[in-house]
Amino acid sequence: MEFIEAIKNRRSIYAINKDMPVSDDRVEHVVKELVLNVPSAFNSQTARVVVAFGNYHQEIWDIVKEELHKQVPEDKWEGTDNKVAGFAAGHGTILYFEDMDKVSELQESFPLYANNFPIWSNQSSGMLQFAIWTALEELGIGANLQHYNPLIDEKIHEYFNLPKSWKLLSQMPFGGVGALADEKEFDPIEDRLFFYR
Structure with missing residues (x-):
């Protein structure tokens, strides 16, 4: 039941800050354990993960802002700028990739x-993202999931000197919880789940 409670408590937390309830070492340990143990088809282990703290975290969101500024009209920029600043206000960011050379x-x-x-590669990545997100929640860390790829791919690969075969799938800014998520709404379970006995 603790596992189910952890899943229920995992939410998109957008009000994140740098006041972490645990050490960076603890975050690194948890992410390492999950990268090692989350399943993948044929035990392919195609996931590649970058955990960025400090200036590395900030640079990710500077890149996002720079690339978005090329796309977003000036009269719409303030809202976009505030949104990205909210992610940058966190303590770190996890970047999720899949090694497409290994998939090939x-x-x-x-x-x-x-x-x-x-398809299996994406499914495995989804499981990893969900597992890490839930584990962060258990540590008292707020996180949310963003998808600024492929807009930022080239600059991210260049900045972190990553292999081109690593396909960026998502970005997960995390940090201390500044405000809880709103109450979650659910569609009727009867429309989504069916039992046959």
Whole structure:
């Protein structure tokens, strides 16, 4: 039941700050354990993760702001600027990638399942993102999930000197909880879940 409670408590927390309830070492340990243990199809282990603190975290959101400024009209910029500043106000950011070279190798090695490996890769990444997000919540850390890729891909790869085969899937800013999420609304469970006995 503790597992279910942790899942229920995991929310998108947008009011994050630098006042962390645990050390960076604790965050690193938890992320490492989950990267090692979250399942992947054929035990492919295609996930690649970057955890950025301090100036590295800030640079991610400077890149986002710079790239968005090229796309967003000036009269709409203030809201965008405030949103990105909210992510930058956090303590760190987790970047989630999938190694597409490894996915391609699996497609060649198992041609019968070739079309499925990119799908399975995304599914595995989703499980990892969810697991880390839930674990952060258990530590008292607020987080949310963003998707500024592919807009920022080139600059992120360049800044962190990452292989081009690493496909950026999402960004997870995290930090101390400045304000709780609003109450969650649910569609009727009867429309979503069916039991046959």
